[in-house]
Amino acid sequence: MTTTKPGVDAVIIGLGWTGSIMGMELTDAGLDVLALERGEDRTKEDFLYPKPADELKYGVRLSMMQRPRQATVTIRRNQNEMAAPQRHWTTFHPGNGVGGAGAHWTGVLYRATPTELSMKRFADETFEPGFLPDNMNIQDYGVTYEELEPHYDFFEKVAGLSGQAGNVQGALIEGGNPFEGPRQNPFPLPPLPRTLTDTLFTDATRKLGWHPYPYPSANVSEAWTNPYGMQLGPCNFCGYCSNYGCLNYSKASPQTCVLDALKRRDNFSYRTQCEVTRIVKSDDGQTVKGVLYTDGDGNEIFQPARLVILAAFPINSVRLLLLSEVGKPYDPVSNTGVVGRNFTYQLTGSVDMYFKRHRFNPFINAGGSGQVIDDFSPDTFDTARHGFIGGAYIYTTQGPSGAIGGVKVPPGSPSWGSEWKANAKAHYGHHMMLGSTGSNMAYRDVYLDLDPTYRDPNGDPLLRMTYDWKENDLKMTQFMGDRMRDIVGELKPDYHTESIKRVGDHFDPSHYQSTHLTGGAIMGTDPNTSVVNRYLQHWDAHNLFVLGASAFPQNMQHNPTGTVAALTYWSAKHIRERYLENPGPLMSAQG
């Protein structure tokens, strides 16, 4: 039996980064807002020292993540394979519980470049016709860097972004990233202090003629009070950062930056252990009327709402749209439909260097500390000459932080016994990594749909990923591998090992890549090729807004959350200033 609760102005599905931000904006506008979160409640007290300093619980058993038993994802590389479920997470780490992945993210906080938001235009202007493969589906976001800039700026203040600006109002600043889009303001806080790996990287890349700058970090460098009155304290490089909640009020998260302020508002409420199973369509065919959810006791509840905000993280949001039959599912054969189309991920590569002469103390690290070059971004060099579109940033960060995950022994040496033990002891703390984090273009045969075989405990089909690495993106990654070898050449380690994908390699979900899952419910200006319009409003239901990186038409080189947050504020602005007064489509199709 389904119980119906009293209606609310707005229901938010998922209380992570985007849900929290939208909660602030809509309560500001005077709406009565309810958030439904599938996982458990989590407050800053859950992260008090020493609780997070537990590598087994958080870093290995992944206790903050979505439980695969609840819902997982099936994966195959092409349409001829049968997809198999991720039985426990290996390739990515989706969040669960209040704060979402925002409670345990790393805190590297970037903007998109102006080019990345208008990739299709850039491609048309830059490449000869026929250069890009036919099955590549590049699109523009439909929103420009100039439009998003004030929202990036505001979120960076919410998060206490620490680092060095490279371009303030068009003036280039030494030591910052000269390839970033112009910002109206410098960073709120200075960069984090520099580790040994930072210094080695900076010297080497300068010698190579490149432009190193500090990772833009939402692990804050100094005390900070954000626009919501929330306070952050300087990061102490505790070494339990990525995959962990912060024990020090230093990592920007929904908990540290938004939720205490939001929970104080009378017109906000939230319910945890409430898993939304359907978005319910109205009979008028133009709107939705609320959501169905299952509470912690297994009761099925209908929650009516005038506005539905889907903020459940890309893979969950796309699945809910498919299960709810809102929007036309993508069909790769006929190349029609939109939900699940343009699913993208991230192309990463890494190098590990061993230096007998250096002692890095890798347990001294912060997720957002490190140094980066953007010299090989999509628009900073002639990628056509190298046979691809796209780019990557190359970086170093100190680590690996834990003991279980921190042991490295020479390649080819035993992985157990006395020799392993001697190597573990001698080599610990002598390693430095280089990484590349790169763009991923969208392709016609890479997409999300519902799995025909595997189901969750409610009997609903799991989400199926059909995903493989493509030649264009692999060429890009190989190019970045060569650049990392240039850095290795400067630094002259005793030896190094590489994990760099090559043309011909196929997606390997048995290893962690990143949790930057993007696309599947993309934004745009044409309802035939996008799920939401440029305000993140659903084309087929004007009172449904879909937030998050599911909106990215293809993935950029940089980490997604800055853009995810900026898009949320951008969407909120148009809901507040235009939609509430005059509910209806915020734009018409521009085919």
Added chain:
Amino acid sequence: MTDQPNNWQRRTFMRQSFLTIPAISAVASVPLSAWAQDDTPPLSEYYPRFFEPQEWAFILAATDRLIPADDNGPGAIAAHVPVFIDQELAGDYGNASDWYMDGPFLSDLPAEFGYQLPHTPAAVYRLGIKATHVYCQRQYGTSFAALDKAQQITVLEALEAGEIDFNALGVADLPSQSFFAFLLQNTKEGFFADPIYGGNRHMAGWKLLGFPGARANFLEWVDQYDRPYPLGPVSLKGLQNR
């Protein structure tokens, strides 16, 4: 499930184990006082929650080979790695309570698809130890634990290389290298995880590396390049090993 010893048995055990451990602690390089707060009972007194006696004998011997005590310090036995594995397997991890365990199980997919076997970690151990036992009986006429060290190493290497056909030994859907991978991974976890989970006793694993455990506060050390960090580890419970 093995019954817990009652208090009387427990005390007898403790007296015996004190008697049978002569001056080892006096030889240890670390002063006893450093871990004086650590009151975990010795391994001889531990009653496994998950493992049956014969399985326990295998785990004691196998982990001792994987991380032996040697010139570089204590190994898996002194660090109580078997206790860690036993407790993990008796709990949520052993039961795969967070894992997606609905079929069909496509066990013969390439390794890139990650774990696809139909077994919980607890079942992997139960079946893997059983098959290894049958193998040792056929090959050597005795149990793994009764083999000499060199023979044990040979068997572990064969497991690791997937050279022992468990199917032929009556255990289906479990490549020997998968069993070995669990054993090795959990052994290392038990050596390096916080002592709160039963292993890494006296923070032996952390001492080996120079890893400071749960100290988690290093701001003034960020720019001290190429200098060894001077402080020994602390654990979640506040134990120290200088």
